[in-house]
Amino acid sequence: MAPRRPHVDDQRPAAGLGAGQRGGVVVLEPGDRPLLLAALARRRRRGRRSGPAAGRLGLVLGLVLLLATEEGQAGRGDKRDAAHGDLVARTRVGSAAMSDGPSFDSTLDRIMAERRAKADSLRAAGRDPYRNDFRPTHTVAAIRARYEPTKPPPPAADAPRDKGAPITPVDGEAVRLAGRLVAKRGFGKTVFAPIRDGGADLQLYLAIDHCDADDFAQVVSELDVGDIVGAEGAVFWTKRGELSLLVTKVFLLTKALRPLPDKWHGLTDVEARYRQRYVDLAVSPEVREVFVKRSKIVAGIRRFLDGRDFLEVETPMMHPIIGGAAARPFVTHHNALDMRLYMRIAPELYLKRLVVGGLPRVYEINRNFRNEGLSRQHNPEFTMLEFYWAYAVHTDLMDLTEEMITGLAEEVCGGTKLTWDGVDLDLARPWRRITIRDAVHQLGGLSAEDTAALFSDPVRAAELALAHGVPAADVARVLLERADVNATGLPLPELVATLKKPTPAERRVAIDGIVAHYSDTDAGRFARRVAAGHLGYLVFEATAEAKLVQPTFLCEFPLAVSPLARKSDRDPAFCDRFELFVAGREIANGFSELNDPDDQRARFQAQLAAKAAGADETMDYDEDYCRALEVGMPPTAGEGIGIDRLAMMLTGAASIRDVILFPLMRGE
RNA sequence: GGGCCCAUAGCUCAGCGGUAGAGCAGCGGCCUUUUAAGCCGUUGGCCGAAGGUUCGAAUCCUUCUGGGCUCACCA
Numbered sequence: 001m002a003p004r005r006p007h008v009d010d011q012r013p014a015a016g017l018g019a020g021q022r023g024g025v026v027v028l029e030p031g032d033r034p035l036l037l038a039a040l041a042r043r044r045r046r047g048r049r050s051g052p053a054a055g056r057l058g059l060v061l062g063l064v065l066l067l068a069t070e071e072g073q074a075g076r077g078d079k080r081d082a083a084h085g086d087l088v089a090r091t092r093v094g095s096a097a098m099s100d101g102p103s104f105d106s107t108l109d110r111i112m113a114e115r116r117a118k119a120d121s122l123r124a125a126g127r128d129p130y131r132n133d134f135r136p137t138h139t140v141a142a143i144r145a146r147y148e149p150t151k152p153p154p155p156a157a158d159a160p161r162d163k164g165a166p167i168t169p170v171d172g173e174a175v176r177l178a179g180r181l182v183a184k185r186g187f188g189k190t191v192f193a194p195i196r197d198g199g200a201d202l203q204l205y206l207a208i209d210h211c212d213a214d215d216f217a218q219v220v221s222e223l224d225v226g227d228i229v230g231a232e233g234a235v236f237w238t239k240r241g242e243l244s245l246l247v248t249k250v251f252l253l254t255k256a257l258r259p260l261p262d263k264w265h266g267l268t269d270v271e272a273r274y275r276q277r278y279v280d281l282a283v284s285p286e287v288r289e290v291f292v293k294r295s296k297i298v299a300g301i302r303r304f305l306d307g308r309d310f311l312e313v314e315t316p317m318m319h320p321i322i323g324g325a326a327a328r329p330f331v332t333h334h335n336a337l338d339m340r341l342y343m344r345i346a347p348e349l350y351l352k353r354l355v356v357g358g359l360p361r362v363y364e365i366n367r368n369f370r371n372e373g374l375s376r377q378h379n380p381e382f383t384m385l386e387f388y389w390a391y392a393v394h395t396d397l398m399d400l401t402e403e404m405i406t407g408l409a410e411e412v413c414g415g416t417k418l419t420w421d422g423v424d425l426d427l428a429r430p431w432r433r434i435t436i437r438d439a440v441h442q443l444g445g446l447s448a449e450d451t452a453a454l455f456s457d458p459v460r461a462a463e464l465a466l467a468h469g470v471p472a473a474d475v476a477r478v479l480l481e482r483a484d485v486n487a488t489g490l491p492l493p494e495l496v497a498t499l500k501k502p503t504p505a506e507r508r509v510a511i512d513g514i515v516a517h518y519s520d521t522d523a524g525r526f527a528r529r530v531a532a533g534h535l536g537y538l539v540f541e542a543t544a545e546a547k548l549v550q551p552t553f554l555c556e557f558p559l560a561v562s563p564l565a566r567k568s569d570r571d572p573a574f575c576d577r578f579e580l581f582v583a584g585r586e587i588a589n590g591f592s593e594l595n596d597p598d599d600q601r602a603r604f605q606a607q608l609a610a611k612a613a614g615a616d617e618t619m620d621y622d623e624d625y626c627r628a629l630e631v632g633m634p635p636t637a638g639e640g641i642g643i644d645r646l647a648m649m650l651t652g653a654a655s656i657r658d659v660i661l662f663p664l665m666r667g668e
Numbered sequence: 669g670g671g672c673c674c675a676u677a678g679c680u681c682a683g684c685g686g687u688a689g690a691g692c693a694g695c696g697g698c699c700u701u702u703u704a705a706g707c708c709g710u711u712g713g714c715c716g717a718a719g720g721u722u723c724g725a726a727u728c729c730u731u732c733u734g735g736g737c738u739c740a741c742c743a
Binding site: 106107108110111112114115165167183185187188189190191192194205207209224225238239240244258261262263264265266267268269270271283326327328368370373375378382384471586587589616640641665666668 | 680713736737742
């Protein structure tokens with residue numbers, strides 16, 4: 001274990017080295033890290049320096065650090081000039097290309113070599129370029145908040161520019177700040193160097209009159225944009241009205257070897273922004289702001305639910321069977337148990353087991369994984385809030401959702417009027433509530449008659465679905481799911497081909513062919529309505545979904561697409577389920593939970609039938625979950641809210657990747 | 669996976685058959701209240717990769733790689 005270094009307050013340059021710097025020549029041990037060839041401390045008028053032979057890194061191999069000072073110069077009265085001219089050691093790397101030196105593969109290599117050389121130069125002077133003993137007394141944000149009220153009035157436009165005016169700190173209190181150097185503007189004996197600490201910037205004013213001479217000579221001249229620095233000094237206002245730190249001591253805390261992107265443009269290459277988010281964040285305050293907001297959103301949700309006696313829990317993310325949603329999973333394997341596991345697609349069935357167990361209000365905020373394509377709305381791993389509320393129903397969820405999201409908008413965005421991806425939104429309550437049936441009619445443009453048929457007669461529904469562009473394969477699958485598949489005797493590809501025929505009469509053959517096999521019993525008649533509802537939902541997606549711009553609860557979902565939701569008391573072909581849409585995108589999904597174990601078993605069976613009919617995104621039959629329902633789950637309402645999409649909405653992001661710190665990318 | 673588009677210096681971008689350019693960053697010089705500081709000088713490129721076409725390719729064609737948008741799937 002390394003001995004503890006003295007705190008920065010106590011740390012001064014080693015006496016011998018300091019003397020050596022002023023006196024003349026310091027020779028490094030041969031074992032020292034090979035630095036730059038030579039760092040020459042030169043007088044100002046020295047004229048052309050050592051000539052072409054000094055160029056490039058070829059000569060950098062020299063192990064000697066030369067600090068040449070003309071004898072007596074330091075004592076000659078012009079102390080400032082001496083400090084500037086003689087103490088500023090400068091690296092001599094990268095100029096005057098030579099044939100005998102090693103060449104760099106790229107500009108980047110050269111820049112990094114130069115920065116390493118600067119770090120080595122500091123080491124040679126007894127300064128660690130990666131020290132960790134600097135303790136700031138304040139954050140930059142705290143200093144800004146504290147001194148902002150002391151801002152002096154701007155000087156009159158015709159006020160004379162008195163260049164040598166003394167600097168008067170606001171209160172003279174010495175503070176220590178740290179952050180990343182984001183720019184450097186040198187003026188010879190003065191350097192302006194804004195640092196960024198968290199989200200706040202503050203300018204360091206490094207002047208030879210005020211700053212420690214060794215610091216100024218050894219550190220300031222070799223600071224690069226991107227370095228992490230610490231500084232001690234007093235706060236003052238420049239005459240241009242910029243809050244600044246009049247630095248007396250400056251410390252390099254971390255040498256940055258890689259250059260930051262162009263300070264004006266930042267990173268614009270989206271791929272680079274996602275792959276190297278650390279650069280994106282370091283350079284783009286607006287990106288940082290997005291993720292700060294996201295964090296506030298998640299914290300706000302927790303506060304909201306905690307305040308209503310919801311208990312945050314964590315359920316498994318590796319599932320032995322697929323459940324809780326309709327999606328393709330990622331598959332993994334446990335070695336010791338030799339067990340196939342799926343990364344969860346939803347926590348739903350576990351959370352409801354907890355309600356069975358007597359946790360009447362639970363929630364979980366965590367990742368789900370779905371093995372599907374990527375898009376502006378989809379990342380394979382995404383964050384979901386799910387919460388379950390016993391003795392409540394789906395309409396309670398809608399009220400709660402309105403309250404929660406408008407509260408977050410007020411908190412995070414300062415109001416309910418937003419712009420998202422070019423769309424103006426107003427989240428002010430109450431939000432529109434519309435049934436799927438009404439949406440198809442009012443927004444999708446279907447006549448009242450067609451709409452009525454769409455949700456009751458599978459034959460008409462199939463025709464309407466095909467007419468509105470629903471793929472024939474989907475239509476065929478829906479029809480088959482509810483029929484007695486074996487009885488039709490028609491292979492799926494053949495049915496699909498028939499459904500693609502150009503004339504309605506030809507297509508009718510296939511449709512009738514299937515529907516004829518729905519049994520003529522109560523169950524068969526019910527199956528027709530369920531199939532029709534499913535087709536109605538597909539027509540909704542094709543015609544009306546994109547038109548749900550302002551926040552809207554879409555209600556009364558068809559049974560067939562809701563295997564875990566409670567049947568509506570008014571019409572058992574529908575469920576007490578809703579989805580929240582904003583700007584045509586689904587944000588939330590909630591329903592009164594199905595807690596009848598026998599009904600649940602039937603729904604799982606229907607999922608198996610759907611799978612048999614060709615659907616590739618279905619749930620497994622979860623026998624343990626049914627067993628849990630047999631123990632008895634109180635009447636419960638449950639909801640899932642996509643946190644990424646909510647964050648997109650509240651930050652105005654067009655792509656989900658803009659609200660995920662490290663979105664999934666192909667390997668580099 | 670399909671369609672369209674993009675890839676040139678560390679960063680941001682020009683160039684679109686005829687010797688690779690600019691701004692920023694870097695390096696050297698000047699500059700003690702600047703803030704996209706300024707002025708002078710200067711280094712830096714297998715033009716994403718591999719094949720073609722051509723006297724000649726960053727530029728035209730093909731394939732590949734990575735990315736964006738979009739469609740499909742989903743939340």
